[in-house]
Amino acid sequence: MIIGVPKEIKNNESRVGMTPAGVNELIKHGHQVYVQSEAGLSSGFSDENYRMVGANMVDTIEEVYRLGELIVKVKEPVEAEYPLIRQGQIVFTYFHFASSWKLTSAMIERKGICIAYETVEDEDGSLPLLTPMSEVAGRMAIQQGAKYLEKPVKGRGVLLGGVPGVPPGKVLVLGAGIVGTQAAKMAAGLGAHVTILDIDMKRLRYINDVMPNHVITEYSNEYNIRKHVRTHDLIVGGVLLKGSKAPKLITKDMLKEMKPGTVIVDVAVDQGGCVETSYPTTHEDPIYIIDDVVHYSVANMPGAVPYTSTVALTNVTLPYVIRLANYGWWEATQKDPGLNKGLNIVEGEVVYKEIESVFEREEVLL
Secondary structure, eight states: OEEEEOOOOSTTOOOOSOOHHHHHHHHHTTOEEEEETTTTGGGTOOHHHHHHTTOEEESOHHHHHHHOSEEEOSSOOOGGGGGGOOTTOEEEEOOOGGGOHHHHHHHHHHTOEEEEGGGOOOTTSOOTTTHHHHHHHHHHHHHHHHHHTSGGGTSOOOOTTOBTTBOOOEEEEEOOSHHHHHHHHHHHHTTOEEEEEESOHHHHHHHHHHSOTTEEEEEOOHHHHHHHHTTOSEEEEOOOOTTSOOOOOBOHHHHTTSOTTOEEEEGGGGGTOSBTTOOOBOSSSOEEEETTEEEEOBTTGGGGSHHHHHHHHHHHHHHHHHHHHHHHHHHHHHHOHHHHTTEEEETTEEOOHHHHHHHHHTTOOO
16 A cells, blocks of 8 residues: 655644654555655654655655555644545544534545544553553643743742742642543642542542542542632643543633633643633644633644654554555454544544534534
């Protein structure tokens, strides 16, 4: 099969869909790989690195899409890429369809085979292709939150770890999944006081067992959220509903109950956000302020650390890319039930029920 790896053109997206090591493995399996020139440069991989393992380098994104039977990338296609996708072409990437009817309708119209990293599942129901980026984003949420708590950027002026004689900052984490666990781990490592909320008691028991004593678990409900937003300095939204929109756990009226300079990092923003007042921002312009509350809601947080993110992503996507290339999308998804769950849109038809449900609720007819 011919695999195409385009250069990402989403704002400040520096990752690339495949490392030279991954390309090398595909070529060993007898496939051809076309990589757009400078696609890997921001991740630390030169065109020569790709040539050395046998990749064919092309100058334009149009050539990659024209030649590729399977397109492997990182982020959802942006508007300029919509016309490049052709009927029957496999596109394997993060899509997050539920957060964008515009993207969904465009992919329906283009009639490609859209396989979403974020809905591929393991046998235990975990999300193997979302996990590494959630790990990165969860850890980054604390780094970014700590930075924007500084007074020059309108934060509260709180050092998360405190110092002798001054209590540490307080971090509230919504969701005890991968993002929430990694955020809690990082915040606890800095010495912050951490409260983590979830509706899954099994998960809270696990967190309680593995985290230090200054990480407190509580059941997530509106009462507890309202109670904690009044007193915490940094709030991290790490809620995930597979393939669907995140619930709005923090409403606009709650902002008025927060201390001025409180920072919200909404990691769920690429799935619509779990904060009513959040909307996607970019690494170029990452924050905005509403009711004296700093909002950080960059939709591609791991793109800021592209080397780490690209290697971590290729580690988990490569086995699936090889299966798709070896067998074609139909046979590969029939052989692998977990990969089958990655099918979101197939030749103009939405096949992932959660996406359909979201747009039915929003009265957008499919």
